[in-house]
Amino acid sequence: xxxxxxxxxxxxxxxxxxxxxxxxxxxxxxxxxxxxxxxxxxxxxxxxxxxxxxxxxxxxxxxxxxxxxxxxxxxxxxxxxxxxxxxxxxxxxxxxxxxxxxxxxxxxxxxxxxxxxxxxxxxxxxxxxxxxxxxxxxxxxxxxxxxxxxxxxxxxxxxxxxxxxxxxxxxxxxxxxxxxxxxxxxxxxxxxxxxxxxxxxxxxxxxxxxxxxxxxxxxxxxxxxxxxxxxxxxxxxxxxxxxxxxxxxxxxxxxxxxxxxxxxxxxxxxxxxxxxxxxxxxxxxxxxxxxxxxxxxxxxxxxxxxxxxxxxxxxxxxxxxxxxxxxxxxxxxxxxxxxxxxxxxxxxxxxxxxxxxxxxxxxxxxxxxxxxxxxxxxxxxxxxxxxxxxxxxxxxxxxxxxxxxxxxxxxxxxxxxxxxxxxxxxxxxxxxxxxxxxxxxxxxxxxxxxxxxxxxxxxxxxxxxxxxxxxxxxxxxxxxxxxxxxxxxxxxxxxxxxxxxxxxxxxxxxxxxxxxxxxxxxxxxxxxxxxxxxxxxxxxxxxxxxxxxxxxxxxxxxxxxxxxxxxxxxxxxxxxxxxxxxxxxxxxxxxxxxx
Amino acid sequence: xxxxxxxxxxxxxxxxxxxxxxxxxxxxxxxxxxxxxxxxxxxxxxxxxxxxxxxxxxxxxxxxxxxxxxxxxxxxxxxxxxxxxxxxxxxxxxxxxxxxxxxxxxxxxxxxxxxxxxxxxxxxxxxxxxxxxxxxxxxxxxxxxxxxxxxxxxxxxxxxxxxxxxxxxxxxxxxxxx
Numbered sequence: 001x002x003x004x005x006x007x008x009x010x011x012x013x014x015x016x017x018x019x020x021x022x023x024x025x026x027x028x029x030x031x032x033x034x035x036x037x038x039x040x041x042x043x044x045x046x047x048x049x050x051x052x053x054x055x056x057x058x059x060x061x062x063x064x065x066x067x068x069x070x071x072x073x074x075x076x077x078x079x080x081x082x083x084x085x086x087x088x089x090x091x092x093x094x095x096x097x098x099x100x101x102x103x104x105x106x107x108x109x110x111x112x113x114x115x116x117x118x119x120x121x122x123x124x125x126x127x128x129x130x131x132x133x134x135x136x137x138x139x140x141x142x143x144x145x146x147x148x149x150x151x152x153x154x155x156x157x158x159x160x161x162x163x164x165x166x167x168x169x170x171x172x173x174x175x176x177x178x179x180x181x182x183x184x185x186x187x188x189x190x191x192x193x194x195x196x197x198x199x200x201x202x203x204x205x206x207x208x209x210x211x212x213x214x215x216x217x218x219x220x221x222x223x224x225x226x227x228x229x230x231x232x233x234x235x236x237x238x239x240x241x242x243x244x245x246x247x248x249x250x251x252x253x254x255x256x257x258x259x260x261x262x263x264x265x266x267x268x269x270x271x272x273x274x275x276x277x278x279x280x281x282x283x284x285x286x287x288x289x290x291x292x293x294x295x296x297x298x299x300x301x302x303x304x305x306x307x308x309x310x311x312x313x314x315x316x317x318x319x320x321x322x323x324x325x326x327x328x329x330x331x332x333x334x335x336x337x338x339x340x341x342x343x344x345x346x347x348x349x350x351x352x353x354x355x356x357x358x359x360x361x362x363x364x365x366x367x368x369x370x371x372x373x374x375x376x377x378x379x380x381x382x383x384x385x386x387x388x389x390x391x392x393x394x395x396x397x398x399x400x401x402x403x404x405x406x407x408x409x410x411x412x413x414x415x416x417x418x419x420x421x422x423x424x425x426x427x428x429x430x431x432x433x434x435x436x437x438x439x440x441x442x443x444x445x446x447x448x449x450x451x452x453x454x455x456x457x458x459x460x461x462x463x464x465x466x467x468x469x470x471x472x473x474x475x476x477x478x479x480x481x482x483x484x485x486x487x488x489x490x491x492x493x494x495x496x497x498x499x500x501x502x503x504x505x506x507x508x509x510x511x512x513x514x515x516x517x518x519x520x521x522x523x524x525x526x527x528x529x530x531x532x533x534x535x536x537x538x539x540x541x542x543x544x545x546x547x548x549x550x551x552x553x554x555x556x557x558x559x560x561x562x563x564x565x566x567x568x569x570x571x572x573x574x575x576x577x578x579x580x581x582x583x584x585x586x587x588x589x590x591x592x593x594x595x
Numbered sequence: 596x597x598x599x600x601x602x603x604x605x606x607x608x609x610x611x612x613x614x615x616x617x618x619x620x621x622x623x624x625x626x627x628x629x630x631x632x633x634x635x636x637x638x639x640x641x642x643x644x645x646x647x648x649x650x651x652x653x654x655x656x657x658x659x660x661x662x663x664x665x666x667x668x669x670x671x672x673x674x675x676x677x678x679x680x681x682x683x684x685x686x687x688x689x690x691x692x693x694x695x696x697x698x699x700x701x702x703x704x705x706x707x708x709x710x711x712x713x714x715x716x717x718x719x720x721x722x723x724x725x726x727x728x729x730x731x732x733x734x735x736x737x738x739x740x741x742x743x744x745x746x747x748x749x750x751x752x753x754x755x756x757x758x759x760x761x762x763x764x765x766x767x768x769x770x771x772x773x
Contacts, residue, residue: 152612157619161666164611181666215764216608216669340660 033206038168039064039199042132043072045175048208051103053077053094053465055087055458059107061147062134064199079461079494082486084111086458088118089484091129093462096445097420099251101128101182101190102462108134109147112193113154117452119189120158124449125274126247128187130178137197138166151193160188168201172208180211185219186338187251221339223354223362230350231309231333232366238307240375241267242298242330244290244319247274247448248312248337248356255441257360258311259283264364266371268379270298272313276433277443281417287379292318292583293430296390296592297382299583302327303590304378311335312356315345316449325588335359389594390580395435401574402550404431404503407557411473411501412437414557419471420445420463424456424480427509430579432475440470454483457500461487464496471499471561478504478530488540491566499560502533502570505577513578518585537568544568596651600629602679602752603655605644605662605671606760609635613667617644620661626650630683632749638760641669647750670763674754681752685730686712687721688744689737700740707733 036044042065046054056078058066069078081087084106091102106112112133122129136145152164161181163174174192182190235241249258255278262269262285270287271278273294279286288295302308308330313319320326323345331349334342335356342351352359394405408431411419417439423429423446438444445463447455460474481502491498508526515523537544544567547556553571560569583592607613614633621628629647636643648655655673662671691697700719704711709723723733730747737743 153615156612156616157623162612214666217666338664340657340664342660344657344660 033204035202036205037064037068037199038171038194038201038203039068040071041168041171041203041205042175042194042199043068043076044205045172045208046103047072047075049175049179049210050100051076053079054103054105055079055081055090055094055462056105057081057084057087057107057111059111059134059147061108061136061196062105062111062132062194062199064196065105065132065134065194078105079465079490081458082489083484084114085117085454086484086487086490088115088129088131089121089452089455089458090462090465090487090490091131092118092122092125092127092455093422093445093459094466095122095128095187095462096459097442097463097466099128099183099253101130101179103130103132105132106134107147108136108151109149111147112151113149115191116154116158117450119155119191121447121450121452121455122189123158123160125447126187126251127189128182129189130182131189131191133191133193134199135164135193135195138195139197141166141195151191155191158189159191162191162193164193164195165198166195168198168203171198171203172205173212176208176210176212177214180214181217185217186248220337220355221353223358224352225362227350227352228359228362229366231335231352232363234307234331234333234350235265235267235309236366236368236370240305240372241265241307241309242301242305243267243269244272244308244310244313245269245275245278246272246311246313249275249278250312250442252312252337252355252357254312254357254360255279257357257364260364261360261367262286264369265367266373266376267309268372268376270295272316272319272448273433273446274444274448275313277438277441280439280441281437282439285376288383289433290319291316292321293434293579293581295383295434296386296581296594297379299581299589299592300382301378301590303329303588305330307331307333309333309335310346311360312337314338314341317345319589320345321583321587321589321591325590386581386594397574399574399577401548402553402571403574403577404428405435406550407501407503407553407571407573408432408435408475409437410554411557414554414561415471415473417443419443419473420467421473421475422446422456422460422463423475424477425451425453426477426480427505427513427577427579428475428477428480428503430510431503453480456480457484457491457498458487460498460500461491461494461496464494464498468496472497473499473501475501475503477509478502478506478528478533479508481533482530485536488537488542488568492541495565497564498566499563500566500568501560502568503573504530504533504570505573505575506530507575509577510579512576516576516578533568533570542566542568544570546570546572548572596653598649598651600647600649600676601652601655601673602676602681602750603644603646603648603659603662603671603673604752604754604757605646606636606669606763607642607644608667608669609640609642610667613642613665616665616667617646617662620658620665621648624654624658626654626658630749632751634751636760638764638766641760641764644671645750645752670758672757674752674757678755678757679752680755681726681750682724683727683730683748683750685723685733685745685747687723687734687737689719689721689741690717690743691719691741692716696740700737703736707736709733
């Protein structure tokens, strides 16, 4: 089983992204005290932080910085997006693969407000991004000047931290703080708003100190051994333990520890949507995906486990269904770095407020080798039932049109489960989550918490910068494709081999499914008259093809993967196919329906 | 779960925009604040928020967790009234010109432990300190004397068992850092 460790991957991607565009900053050059402009200081801060690519869009209030970017082109690769939302999502995609902050830079007013969605998305999905916006000169703040927006006011609710710089001298310290906050503890988005005068003003550059002490911020709580002992005791005496693996496992790079625990303690485990690819799909103790459209066993048996171990996850309502009925019979161990997530939704028996990797490393030696064959067999039985009723018919369809699941399975086979899959939001996302068979970790980047349609295309571009050695395949619905369609231009200009599959059912599929099931098939404004996507792609200089017949699917996917550079493959799929199983709204997770 | 009067006490950095971040935690959960007071503490650059609200302990706990999540919040916790020493200040401007009435007003003020801050021919401004109920009861009394303008501060409170600033940020360490 080839399951690349994160560290090797990180090294690979670092060296390969850096090779053409990035030289390590020459520390000596920066050491002497020099007088430079605020704009130049900003660019130097980025270089000092090891930023090699940034996604942005220029405008009046950020022009001094853009002038410096022109000067530093050999060290910083600026990618011109077509809309600031794309800049934010691209930075997110980059961050999710490198686990380092992605950076976007925009102008004031509309430039900054267009970043609100990516900021909100990154906050929900714990993604480290640092966004920089220009602002009107300090003396015009609050005067309704041209392209002035109260960026701090607007972004406070969607950032982990934000700050308005009005003096050039603040720049080095604030940038160091921004990068540190974005990527420590539970990662998240940071917004820095910089008035234009601060970009023009001069400051004395005395070098750069990353990771400053922020006395009010303690991102990494120490592991409390008494809690670990309590957790071990519960797990060692459990008869029907069940582990929930969340995004936190990927963030803290605890995949190996999670698998060791699954194997040693004989604990079946399931991943949340954002935890996907933390455990390879063929691992014998891996039981599938949690959530409204996850796998049957992990949902059904949540009401039968006696000890529930949740690692780096936050009991999203898509996981729990009605929270008051979720796993009420179980003793709950919650390992989570963000203390505000503990007891927020599900009351815990043992709370371990710590980094997932550190907590699991402390826990593992206390765990007795054990098996729970009868309990694991229950999951396997659910899997068989789900296979008969859903998976089999999904994969070996006799319908005229193709179904999304068979596309994903075919892609999975052709890429050997090693690609980075970047689904958008909706039915195709659920199909991708359910049917892609991961063999490599960090293979899944999607908008989970906010559910942002339009995320995939720009995020996939960010992933392509982060991992140029891997296949990056965006899986996009026909609705989503048109939400950030302009980024075809960005992708074309970078020439990076971003592969985009449109699963076209001419519907906003997930909403239509709900209308069919819960609103008496009243398809209120969910049917789309779509453009010729391939003509549009070709207009942007991107090659593509439309395929309708199942018989041509495999070849078309292979051609797409083999194509040098970006490619759009439009696949016409069944119009009214539903994603099952499903936990209906207002039900508990264990009330999941197979049909 | 039972709704009760709870007071959140938070030590924070004194930075622009923090008040907004703090109130957002309440707004987002549709919680109304009974009173809010912000002041500098014994340590320069560190503020103390005292927020009184009526809610369940479970909600107060979640709110406190969210407040602690704000980067510039050093520490937040909540208390019941039994663990607090607290007071509010109120000012009353009573429109009154009748000399007889003024005399009687003076004695009411003294009986209630209040203070006259300013007196003219048209009005008297009185200050009273105490718990909310006492301050409101005093207002009712004054209203019998004439039209009364009333303003009351937020609650200021010290805890009997809460964590002290020096435990959170030892002064020696601070000196070392700066």
